[in-house]
Amino acid sequence: MNREQDLIGALRITPGVAVPNNLNSSRRDWAMRMGQGQDAAHLPGLMASLFNLCGQSHRLCSRMAVAAAQGVQDTQGVAAALQLETASEHVRRICLDWPRAAGTSEQAATLAAQATLSLKHSPLLKTSEATPSFWAAMRTWLEVSCLHMPAGDWLAAWCAAPEAWLQSWSRQHKGWLPSLLVQARRSLAAHACLCQDLALRPHAQVDDLCAWTKTWQDHAHFVLQPHWLGRFAHTGTWSRLNQDASHDLTPWLLMGYRVAELIRLCLPDARARSGQHWLSLGAANLGAGQGVAWVEMARGLLMYQVSLDAEQRVTQLHVVAPTEWNFHPQGVVASVLAQMPPDVDASTLSWLMTAFDPCVPFEVHVSKQEAPHA
DSSP states (O other): OOHHHHHHOOEEEOTTSOTTSSEEEOOOOHHHHHHTTOBGGGHHHHHHHHTGGGHHHHHHHHHHHHHHHTTOOOOTTHHHHHHHHHHHHHHHIIIIIHHHHTOSSHHHHHHHHHHHHHHHTSGGGTOOOOOHHHHHHHHHHIIIIIISSOHHHHHHHHHHOHHHHHHHHHHHOOSHHHHHHHHHHHHHTTSOOOOGGGBOOGGGSHHHHHHHHTTGGGSTTTTTSOOBTTBOOBOSGGGOTTSOOOSOOOHHHHHHHHHHHHHHHHSOOBTTTBGGGSSOEEEEEEETTEEEEEEEETTEEEEEEEEEOTTSBEEEEEEEOHHHHHTOTTSHHHHHHHTSOTTOOHHHHHHHHHHHOOSSOEEEOOOSSOOOOO
8 A cells, every 4th residue: 555545545345255354444534633623714624635536525514514513504605516516526437437447448448538538528627617607518518428418308218217218328329428338237237236225314304413413422433434323324326315216226327326416417406306406415503512514425425523612623523424334344335245256357346336436546355265155
């Protein structure tokens, strides 16, 4: 492990080994170490620098948590900023990470070049002002460079039958994005449905969420191995409060949910359906200088709990990020890894990790023991 990975942490995965021994994370609780004792006013900027991959989401969430601890609400401009960063993150992951998961073949290199060229023409690289004209340009870019059809029609077909539509659409078109999804399905098709009962949605009931967050400090290492209602939940674009999650869920469909959400974020505002009104966010005062805040960001649900002293300095800070849920040693990815053979194809592992999208690097460890059979 190099120095950078030592600081940000990494995941070590071992296919074919039973839970909880097939997934190890070296992530550390840097937020508490660096945030404790800081002036509350400086915390959002510090968190944005510490978690720079999704820095804006951390800035916004920590800002709301601090305000809640001070007994005020501060959501001005949060929805618009969250919409822009989440859409930007989706575009980067789709255009950069998905082609890398396809491997190094000549065909994969061609798809990667096409995706890079598409990214260069994205309005995201031309302006940072999320005006109505910007989102209109984003829809046009999506329709021409990625979808090969009207964005609204794509989303309507997806909502009606996600898996059937994703299969049909990706087979019908020869563009780089449908071609990548065809490759991903070939690698991931053998893997069973994921349990949707484990969707992380504590923010559906604010009172329950507040009661739960007050218990975090009673559990050692909670932020690195979180649990909710005694369960090891998972989170992502599929588990939004506004999302209908009644359809079957597979690792491959997680990629379709990301495309669908990118479309939603680029469509005009409609309550609980698209634009600024798609992603949920909120904050609440917990009493005695304590606050909690949450935002639905690119990888899933992000939560902050902050405690302040009388001088407005941070005394406690808990940051629970999506990667800790999805890559918990007893979580959803670990369960999938346990069902794989030890010699599973490298491309399958690449697509699996791409579908769940960790915010840190990963390395594959090959077990010398034969996996136990059911």
